Amino acid sequence: MSQKPFADNIHWHDSVVTKQDRSQLNGHKSCVLWFTGLSGSGKSTLANAVNQRLFEKKLSSYVLDGDNVRHGLNGDLGFSPEDRQENIRRIGEVSKLFVDNGTIVLTAFVSPYRDDRMIARKLVAKEEFIEVYVKCNLEECENRDPKGLYKKARNGEIPEFTGISAPYEEPESPELVISSDETSIDTSVEQIITFLEKKQII
Ligand SMILES: Nc1ncnc2c1ncn2[C@@H]1O[C@H](COP(=O)(O)OS(=O)(=O)O)[C@@H](OP(=O)(O)O)[C@H]1O
Ligand SMILES: Nc1ncnc2c1ncn2[C@@H]1O[C@H](COP(=O)(O)OP(=O)(O)O)[C@@H](O)[C@H]1O
Secondary structure, eight states, X not given: OOSSTTGGGOOOOOOSSOHHHHHHHHTSOOEEEEEEOSTTSSHHHHHHHHHHHHHHTTOOEEEEEHHHHTTTTTTTOOSSHHHHXXXXXXXXXXXXXXXXXXXXXXXXXXXXXXXXXXXHHHTSOGGGEEEEEEEOOHHHHHHHOTTSHHHHHHTTSSSXXXXXXXXXXXXXXXXXXXXXXXXXXXHHHHHHHHHHHHTTOO
């Protein structure tokens, strides 16, 4: 079966209200802040802290979080490489819609495979995709173990666990690297906000 079996019968509708119109209304540009890193590295913590700062500045932003999205939209997916790819593909498409809506979307997914992250990157314009590598050594992630998952993974209760029994491919040229095992949450948030200001997104 072809990947898009109904493509011939589907037609694209351009929106009358454009992304530029929405950006003008919001007073800022839109983008994807794509947080990637090991479980426990701090993706959710940082994405939510940045989101809070943006909210306080009265900017339009939204967090898409791995755990939450897997409860609904991607509830049918597991953690095989194929399922992770589909997970990231869907999140990429959802992010694109948010960007079109003029929103700064912050995604917090392990997204361990370079090729999958590249698929998400290519869905939006070059300057709209900001890969944020939340770098944290495995030992520190295991010490944090906020959900007790590393313990379970070490006990063999969770197969294909990233960092333990499944790979994490480090980003080669991310727009931002946050060393969360060396940098405080506040300083990291500042680093990301400063980046958005420097790029004149906000
Ligand atoms: N096998 C395995 N490997 C990695 N992570 C696992 C696994 N099983 C469950 N979890 C929990 O699910 C969260 C990762 O989901 P993601 O959607 O971010 O994963 S992925 O991007 O598709 O790889 C991840 O959330 P975070 O801890 O927030 O990263 C884990 O809590
Ligand atoms: N500098 C830091 N940056 C981010 N998180 C940190 C930092 N120091 C400690 N933490 C803690 O590490 C844990 C990271 O968990 P979480 O944000 O859920 O990670 P992830 O979403 O990557 O799985 C949280 O309990 C957070 O408070």
